Amino acid sequence: MDLACRNCNMADDIRKNATAWCETVQSIVTNPAVASCIKRRCKDAWIVCGDPENHCSTHPNALGYRVPGKSSANLCIKNFSNANATGAIVIHEWAHSCNWRDGQGQGVPGGDGYLNTDHY
Numbered sequence: 001m002d003l004a005c006r007n008c009n010m011a012d013d014i015r016k017n018a019t020a021w022c023e024t025v026q027s028i029v030t031n032p033a034v035a036s037c038i039k040r041r042c043k044d045a046w047i048v049c050g051d052p053e054n055h056c057s058t059h060p061n062a063l064g065y066r067v068p069g070k071s072s073a074n075l076c077i078k079n080f081s082n083a084n085a086t087g088a089i090v091i092h093e094w095a096h097s098c099n100w101r102d103g104q105g106q107g108v109p110g111g112d113g114y115l116n117t118d119h120y
């Protein structure tokens with residue numbers, strides 16, 4: 001598993017939290033294609049705490065985002081006081097890289113819309 005958290009504060013805790021979510025993906029995500037795609041991301045995609053698209057800096061409440069065409073999950077780390085919720089956001093962003101869209105539900109964390117504000 002390569003969950004390299006480049007530039008991440010709390011990198012160890014973020015990795016632990018994301019790993020825990022990865023272990024539950026198969027049982028919580030109801031769309032099998034999305035679930036196995038996320039499992040692949042758990043193995044080979046990155047968690048990035050930089051802000052390559054300047055999305056965190058221009059959206060003060062954003063928790064994370066995905067750069068179109070890339071499979072990494074970008075965290076707006078300044079908006080987390082600890083790593084407890086980071087794994088859910090990571091799974092959510094990886095789901096987007098698996099052609100899942102906000103509002104589709106299917107057990108993806110935040111799929112009911114609570115993460116919809118200021119993120120993509």
Ligand SMILES: [Zn+2]
Nearest residue numbers: 092102119120
């Ligand atoms: Zn989303």
